[in-house]
Amino acid sequence: MSTVRIFVEGTADEQFLRELIADCCAESECRRFVFQPLGGKDNLLAPVHWQSQASFFQEITDAGGTNLVIIDTDNSHTDRVDELRKFQEATSAQFATFLLPDDNRPGELEDLLFDAVPAENQQILTCYDGMLDCLRAAVPPFKVPNAKEKKVYVYLDIVLPDPSEQRKLIQPPKRPFRGVSHWNLSANGVEKLRAFLRQHLLTT
DSSP states (O other): OEEEEEHHHHHHHHHHHHHHHHSSSOGGBBOOEEEEEEEEEEHSGGGGGGGHHHHHHHHHTTOEEEEEEEEOEEEEEEEHHHHHHHHHHHHHOOEEEEEESSSSBBHHHHHHHHHHSSSGGHHHHHHHHHHHHHHSSSSSOOOOOOOOOHHHHHHHOOOHHHHHHHHGSSSSOOOOOOTTOOOOOOOOOHHHHHHHHHHHHBBB
């Protein structure tokens, strides 16, 4: 069975995708897949790294497998697509791409996680955003960092029954997304990524 190599930015992305793949693809119907952490998207997109990264893509292509690139869109979907196009043209690498959070709007992994928060818990995110707005509106205003990951930690601190005892469940490498009530992997905001993964991972 051919292999799917999934290029991701780091451990948080890998953990979420492992959980999502297990949720949407039964092991018996899923192609073999391996993750290739990039240590940040610049290690793929910066021209100085193009040739060294291209060998990983070619290895899978030569074996009849599939390369997937799943990275953050950040500020501009158009700019990120253009960066990937330049890499592809320079190296002839073959791959399919999904840009987080939904392959359309600006954002990153954390925005996808916010989409996966169940409807009954969305008010927690609204309250957090309201707190930041209040700090920005203060006279003089407070400096508020744009740290979406902190928002995820605050959310988990609130919804977990005893965060001090479940600290490992907050950290990305051990953060569970299946079988828990505070994440919804079937949410509408996650559906595009689920469909993308099933398209490339299902054996039939």
